Amino acid sequence: MNAEQICFIIFGLISLSGAIAVICFRNPIYSALALIVTFFSQAGLFILLGAPFVAAAQVIVYAGAIMVLFLFVIMLLNLGTLSTRTNIGGKMKGFAIFLGILFAIEGIYIAFKATGDSGVAREPVETKDIGKLLFSEYLLPFEVTSLILLAALIGIIALVKREKSNT
């Protein structure tokens, strides 16, 4: 085992245990924290894959911005700890089991199809190359994404803006 594999196992284990902890904690704040741990170790996995830019974006966007808002909302609403296990209905239970089986089949399929070659860059990808690709080959998807984001922004402002009262 080389250093890369050891790092992969460490990050993978942290990521998995964080993900399990998210659904196991009864306190929403702890769940949010566990999610941050998962995001962070995923950033580590991205660095192992030779994508430092994606890793930085992961930390900035998910761990740094979105999760802060999550925490913010949890604290503002002051959600308490779930005292008893909430009983999910029979229909939901069946749906959950169906999704779980589907997910397990996917996982087994991927595990058996996986080859030794991960198909990722050995050398870290330069941010400059990502930028060049974004503005040449993937220009249309990039612009469409930014338009969607802009639409979402305008939508939010329109939703929360209070009409000026005439008084």
Next chain:
Amino acid sequence: MDSVLLLSTIVKIVVVAHLLIIGVMVMIWAERRVSGWMQDRLGPNRVGPQGLLQPIADGIKFLFKEELIPNHVDKPIYVLAPALLLVPAMITVAVVPFGNSIEIAGREIFLQIADINIGILYVLAITSLGVYGVVLGAWASNNKYSLLGGLRSSAQMISYELTLGLSIIGVLMLSSSLSLRDIAAEQGAYPWKWNFLIHFPAFLAFTTAMFAETNRLPFDLAEAEQELVAGYHTEYSSMKFAMFFMAEYMNMIVGSAVTVSLFLGGWHFFGLENLGGPVLSGLISFGIFFIKTAIFLFVFIWVRWTLPRFRYDGLMNLGWKFLLPVALSSVVVTGILWVITNGNRLAIGIGNVVAAFIVICIVGGLLVMNKPPEPAAPEISDLNALERNTTG
């Protein structure tokens, strides 16, 4: 990885980490002495020469104080929070180039722990994590003043992070690199080529945003003592409080170092850094960087005793209505002028200032026009009538 590289990296990490901690102690001493000087009083001057050993005495006191964990706190997070603030503050320094390079045994060793090609993104990513220490410490304290302080602080940090990120994009365009070493090296030896002149409005926006990110006056609403006792660290005592305290000063030091490498020419000063042999020049470049950072840190203390604290709405107005548009204008103008004038620094510098001026005028004009009308002052005859009624 060969042994020389490994050894030099370990040495650099040990030296930089200790310099940071010593820097924190010196900063605490300097803050108290400079504050004293600015208020025409003495400040701590009893322990050691000029009171220099005062921070050590304070540290020993903190360590030996009784560790008090109140009953009503959420214990795991309460214990974790100071570390969550201190660790990001400490590891940001890994990508800061604190000097040029030293040649030892025929090998060039860069005075920087890690020159990663996403350098400045790493800084932004790690500083954005600092907010967790504040928010979680506030929440875990289970105290309404702490929680209010934490919420204020997180709102402030999220708002000013945008300005922080946007204001450096112009700099990145000119250096066409994200590595802090490349950005510092690209600026050259002379002050009129440094980024703070080319991107003057962005420099001001960045510095202001950094004051907000480090929770320093005039933006220290999270711990406004008249309103919130001590804000998010009200319930903390002994070494845990000291960790919050250290993190604040460490953030200041690292922030100053990042500003120096982004805007103030890094280790350059009139070619002084090229004098001397391969070892001496490296040390001189480190000295130049050190002095620049120290001057910037002095500005931090200076501002603290110059500007009064912002009110909350003023803080949000400044961040969203002035700093953010100015930073955006800097991105647009730098991009356009870079293409039109083929990277002429003078044109970009002038264009940036003009654009920022126009943006501020427009925003200011809009604010004045949309200002809600003041409630009309009561007429004097009404007042007289009121007085008659109440006294009679």
